Amino acid sequence: MSNRRSRILLFDSGTGGLSVAHALRAQLPEVDIVYAADTAGFPYGKWAEVLLVRRILRVMRDLLDLVKPDCVVIGCNTASTLALDVLREEFQVPFVGTVPAIKPAAVQTKTGVIGVLATPGTARREYTKTLIHTYAFHCKVMLHGAPRLAEIAEVKLAGGDVDKAALLAEISPVFREKGGVRADVVVLGCTHYPLLLDEMKDVAPWPVAWIDPAPAIARRTASILTDGDKADAGPVSVERDTVILTSKPVDGGRIPAGFASAGFDKLQIADIPL
Numbered sequence: 451m452s453n454r455r456s457r458i459l460l461f462d463s464g465t466g467g468l469s470v471a472h473a474l475r476a477q478l479p480e481v482d483i484v485y486a487a488d489t490a491g492f493p494y495g496k497w498a499e500v501l502l503v504r505r506i507l508r509v510m511r512d513l514l515d516l517v518k519p520d521c522v523v524i525g526c527n528t529a530s531t532l533a534l535d536v537l538r539e540e541f542q543v544p545f546v547g548t549v550p551a552i553k554p555a556a557v558q559t560k561t562g563v564i565g566v567l568a569t570p571g572t573a574r575r576e577y578t579k580t581l582i583h584t585y586a587f588h589c590k591v592m593l594h595g596a597p598r599l600a601e602i603a604e605v606k607l608a609g610g611d612v613d614k615a616a617l618l619a620e621i622s623p624v625f626r627e628k629g630g631v632r633a634d635v636v637v638l639g640c641t642h643y644p645l646l647l648d649e650m651k652d653v654a655p656w657p658v659a660w661i662d663p664a665p666a667i668a669r670r671t672a673s674i675l676t677d678g679d680k681a682d683a684g685p686v687s688v689e690r691d692t693v694i695l696t697s698k699p700v701d702g703g704r705i706p707a708g709f710a711s712a713g714f715d716k717l718q719i720a721d722i723p724l
């Protein structure tokens with residue numbers, strides 16, 4: 451056992467995990483965070499399941515060797531709904547996952563209609579369907595696999611403009627009336643989406659409660675770090691607040707804008723091609 455600071459590896463396909471990073475930093479200011487984005491594999495929402503599981507296992511093996519974290523937070527619904535069990539079987543370190551917040555949405559809705567925005571991969575998953583059947587069987591659920599929403603968030607985080615018409619097209623399938631009743635709660639079932647919350651509020655046809663699971667993930671992570679013993683993991687080659695990317699960023703050696711403004715000020719490339 452040792453007294454060193456705890457270390458979290460926060461993982462996503464791209465910048466989406468930043469919505470979770472903000473909640474982790476608020477809840478756990480004394481904990482070191484290393485962020486890893488499988489940019490070579492982005493977007494995960496479009497992968498076939500078998501290939502994506504293989505990809506995630508491969509990337510995770512390399513990342514765990516590099517970072518030696520006390521806990522891994524999979525800040526990605528598309529990866530969690532597919533690979534969380536396999537990751538837990540394969541590796542010893544505790545994993546916290548991110549899955550669509552259907553349970554709290556079903557409790558919160560007053561109209562009985564909830565919208566779920568997710569990547570096409572998450573929308574197709576058995577895991578997501580089971581969440582709906584288990585917790586929202588009494589609700590009407592409009593589940594939409596948005597083909598480009600995560601990419602729109604990436605554009606914004608890289609400093610680009612958000613195309614409002616494209617954004618509306620991505621979210622409008624959950625803004626349909628069902629028998630004269632409207633969704634009053636929309637689940638943000640991809641960690642990229644809270645990063646577009648202001649813009650989505652602007653274009654949404656009517657106001658709804660948007661559910662971001664990040665605070666619940668941060669609470670779960672805190673309880674795991676409090677309960678767990680910290681093994682002396684030996685020397686680590688990655689400093690806290692580092693962003694690890696699995697491919698070179700488009701503008702060379704610079705940290706993509708969204709990461710820098712979230713306090714990740716060091717960049718490391720772990721070249722893990724497809």
Ligand code: DGL
Binds near residue numbers: 466492496525529642
């Ligand atoms: N941020 C990821 C999620 O929560 C997925 C984005 C993607 O790679 O398609 O599902």
